[in-house]
Amino acid sequence: MPAGRPGHPPHLQRISRDSYNGAMTQPPLAERLAAHGIQPTAQRLRIAAVLLAAPQHMSAEQLLARLEADGARVSKATVYNTLNLFASRGLIRPLSVDGTRAWFDSNVEAHYHFHDVDSGALTDVAVPDVEFSRLPPPPEGMEVAGIDLVIRLRRAPRGTGA
């Protein structure tokens, strides 16, 4: 049932809570949001549909552009608010890779990143690909909340690649 959107162009808003997810292995978006205590509104679902479609990294700007290209009607403020909401509820993970922009990772599982400093591209590094044989103990009264590992890459001088 197409949640009646405000008298908006009918062809644009056709997301109902599961139409985007019917064929996927993951639980429907609405449920995933609900599981994190997030009310499934139309724009939240659209945002989730784009960002949570696959493990990926997106900036607010990218996400907004994508939404607009898809014909979704979501304001910039809502994109930011929603991303922050998702992040605060643990649905997505904010990344600090480049100081100028905020990135959000739809993959909240532990993992690390390659960062191509030339292109800015971010690539996942699976947990088993990294192994710490030693880590410092956290200071008194502190505990480790997470480990962010970013391996910066640059183009190899030449022929050094493999």
Place this chain on the structure above:
Amino acid sequence: MPAGRPGHPPHLQRISRDSYNGAMTQPPLAERLAAHGIQPTAQRLRIAAVLLAAPQHMSAEQLLARLEADGARVSKATVYNTLNLFASRGLIRPLSVDGTRAWFDSNVEAHYHFHDVDSGALTDVAVPDVEFSRLPPPPEGMEVAGIDLVIRLRRAPRGTGA
């Protein structure tokens, strides 16, 4: 020649290239700058004097505040320009720890960081305290330019600290 102190005549900069460093163990600042191909101007030396005084992390804002408190006359633009210049020449290292601000680390030696997510405090983690027993090979044609490791800390529930 005594370096200008707070409340100083509007026009003149009386820092000469080494007045700030005569007693330190490191090579004079002017030489350090020169070694990185940076011309030692008055404000660059003042900025370097503050930031390079010890291994530490500072934001542009902090640095500017400190300079002003010290009575140095350096504009915000110059602080940013200088930090970027220093960073591009490898004199300091930019850090991406929190997406909202750029941090600069006066310690360019390889090392890692603790980041207290509550207070925002940054603490160094020495290289020998971390050991990787496995790291992924960089993709074809790429080489590792650096590794940024940030261990996020939060206050332990209680009594879990030691």
Place this chain on the structure above:
DNA sequence: ATGGCTGCAAATAGTTTGCAATGAG
């Protein structure tokens, strides 16, 4: 005189916030 560096302020970029309007229950 020349060229590099600086200060200032305006311009950008990214993100947050205030508030009225809107829609779901």
Place this chain on the structure above:
DNA sequence: CTCATTGCAAACTATTTGCAGCCAT
């Protein structure tokens, strides 16, 4: 009806840029 959510624009914060003046050469 009521409340949460949204959109818009203005407000903010962090950073960069344009340009004229100054300094050392």
